[in-house]
Amino acid sequence: MHIGRVIGNRVLETTFRMNFGEELQVGEMLVAESGPTSDRYLIRVMDIEHGADSDELNWMSIEAGRMLRMDAEQHEYDLGKIYDNLHCIGTSSPLGCIGDEFRKTKTIPHHFSKVRRTNADDYEFLKDTLGDIQVGSLRSGDRVMNFPVGISGRSIPHHIGIFATTGMGKSNLMKNLALSCMRLRKYGFLILDPHGEYYDGGEVGKKGLKQAELDDALVVFSSRKLDGPYNSLHVASSEIQIADLENLYEFTQAQKEFMENAQFKFQDTWLTDINDKSVQEIHGALGGRFHEGSINVVKRRLETLFRFDLISRDPKLSITNHVIDCLHDGKVVLVDTSNMYEAEELLISTVLARAIFERHKLIYGDKAKFEKIPPVLIALEEAQRVLTEAKGSIFAQIAREGRKFKAGLCAVSQQPKLIDSEVISQFNTLFILGLADRRDREILRNSAKQDISQLDNEIQMLMPGEALIASPFTPFAIPVKVHLYENYLEKSVEDAPKRVFKKSMINNTFY
Numbered sequence: 258m259h260i261g262r263v264i265g266n267r268v269l270e271t272t273f274r275m276n277f278g279e280e281l282q283v284g285e286m287l288v289a290e291s292g293p294t295s296d297r298y299l300i301r302v303m304d305i306e307h308g309a310d311s312d313e314l315n316w317m318s319i320e321a322g323r324m325l326r327m328d329a330e331q332h333e334y335d336l337g338k339i340y341d342n343l344h345c346i347g348t349s350s351p352l353g354c355i356g357d358e359f360r361k362t363k364t365i366p367h368h369f370s371k372v373r374r375t376n377a378d379d380y381e382f383l384k385d386t387l388g389d390i391q392v393g394s395l396r397s398g399d400r401v402m403n404f405p406v407g408i409s410g411r412s413i414p415h416h417i418g419i420f421a422t423t424g425m426g427k428s429n430l431m432k433n434l435a436l437s438c439m440r441l442r443k444y445g446f447l448i449l450d451p452h453g454e455y456y457d458g459g460e461v462g463k464k465g466l467k468q469a470e471l472d473d474a475l476v477v478f479s480s481r482k483l484d485g486p487y488n489s490l491h492v493a494s495s496e497i498q499i500a501d502l503e504n505l506y507e508f509t510q511a512q513k514e515f516m517e518n519a520q521f522k523f524q525d526t527w528l529t530d531i532n533d534k535s536v537q538e539i540h541g542a543l544g545g546r547f548h549e550g551s552i553n554v555v556k557r558r559l560e561t562l563f564r565f566d567l568i569s570r571d572p573k574l575s576i577t578n579h580v581i582d583c584l585h586d587g588k589v590v591l592v593d594t595s596n597m598y599e600a601e602e603l604l605i606s607t608v609l610a611r612a613i614f615e616r617h618k619l620i621y622g623d624k625a626k627f628e629k630i631p632p633v634l635i636a637l638e639e640a641q642r643v644l645t646e647a648k649g650s651i652f653a654q655i656a657r658e659g660r661k662f663k664a665g666l667c668a669v670s671q672q673p674k675l676i677d678s679e680v681i682s683q684f685n686t687l688f689i690l691g692l693a694d695r696r697d698r699e700i701l702r703n704s705a706k707q708d709i710s711q712l713d714n715e716i717q718m719l720m721p722g723e724a725l726i727a728s729p730f731t732p733f734a735i736p737v738k739v740h741l742y743e744n745y746l747e748k749s750v751e752d753a754p755k756r757v758f759k760k761s762m763i764n765n766t767f768y
């Protein structure tokens with residue numbers, strides 16, 4: 258049954274009149290059609306206002322005055338007698354036209370077309386574009402539809418951004434992505450977890466990846482003790498570059514030159530040598546060229562990095578090869594750095610990200626081998642920390658060049674405005690959850706690959722777990738209600754993405 262009739266049309270805006278009392282929400286998707294065989298125009302509600310039928314100008318205002326006077330005299334006003342005069346006007350923007358295929362709207366619905374709510378049939382055309390990594394269900398306003406929504410593995414090397422104000426559901430979304438990847442075993446997913454929330458949920462009542470009980474699909478590295486199997490964290494001194502340290506600390510030119518010389522002199526063990534040797538020894542070994550004060554400052558800066566046995570002299574002890582092998586085996590690799598200082602945590606992240614990127618670059622030369630490796634997604638919380646000063650950061654480099662090498666970033670941030678604008682424009686798939694800050698929304702509007710300029714109202718009104726997915730792989734920004742992870746876990750494997758998305762599985766080999 259229809260709920261309204263079109264009253265005004267421009268190609269980029271359709272207005273319609275609704276029956277009084279009909280519930281309508283911003284963000285809701287509707288269909289305008291002139292008959293059962295006509296093209297269906299899929300439209301999204303942008304705004305709703307009151308209207309009234311009356312010959313009198315300002316009738317509503319005059320009538321409200323009448324009501325107020327009656328209120329003051331404690332007389333009941335009979336609303337029933339004016340219901341027939343009242344209606345609502347919905348303003349909507351077109352998403353596209355559903356005919357034999359889905360196409361952009363270049364025409365307008367007929368005069369007085371009927372406007373109705375959508376049903377699952379109306380979204381059939383989306384099935385092939387919504388990918389296999391399921392995260393939730395299609396949403397129309399806050400109505401959740403029985404229609405699974407995800408992203409395609411194709412989007413991994415094109416980078417993914419997850420942006421929302423704290424508490425709006427970023428971590429929950431990440432867990433859904435991870436669970437779908439664990440069930441699929443088609444993509445490598447590295448999660449760097451500085452808050453310790455992904456292993457077991459981190460809080461009473463929450464669940465983590467461990468509870469998925471997919472032990473074949475999950476490998477955990479951690480610097481703190483965990484209740485279950487995990488590996489400890491080590492990287493080799495030789496894997497750390499001066500540029501990595503510059504991302505963590507400020508160094509003067511003299512201190513930098515000292516490090517360059519120490520690296521040249523001590524080669525692969527330079528970092529451990531700076532830590533182990535005394536200031537005098539280093540001073541002597543470098544021919545007395547560097548001031549003991551500079552050596553001392555660098556030593557002190559690096560001291561924190563040597564807690565937890567994180568950095569080893571022996572490259573064989575480094576976890577990087579193990580991590581990459583697991584990722585190439587289609588597993589989710591969780592690196593829990595929650596008891597580390599920020600500097601150590603960022604160092605681990607940097608070393609792992611670089612190792613993956615360099616390895617993929619190397620394999621790229623061997624086409625047959627390259628085709629066999631799955632795309633790898635590197636997820637990073639508080640990504641604004643490493644995507645600010647783009648120059649020199651491995652993460653910014655992956656954002657710019659990773660696409661060719663099947664290495665994608667998944668940046669999670671509550672402040673996208675702090676991310677370098679050139680870098681953020683490389684993120685092709687954006688999960689936009691509730692964002693309170695106007696400047697955060699603006700930056701996403703400018704970098705999204707779809708026009709989301711008209712969705713500002715909607716983004717402000719999103720509740721926790723409600724998201725829009727803007728990506729070049731779908732015809733418009735897809736509204737989704739992300740599963741609550743704890744519920745998604747309960748869903749039987751029968752409902753898991755590979756069953757739901759049979760068709761896209763076939764099309765979606767590791768291209």
Ligand SMILES: Nc1ncnc2c1ncn2[C@@H]1O[C@H](COP(=O)(O)OP(=O)(O)O)[C@@H](O)[C@H]1O
Pocket residue numbers: 421422423424425426427428429430721722723738739740741742
């Ligand atoms: N998809 C969802 N469905 C229902 N509730 C959600 C959803 N996502 C998040 N929430 C609620 O919001 C809270 C905060 O989510 P969280 O993922 O930790 O947010 P963030 O990481 O953005 O701070 C969760 O504890 C949960 O109660």
Ligand SMILES: [Mg+2]
Pocket residue numbers: 427428429
């Ligand atoms: Mg979080």
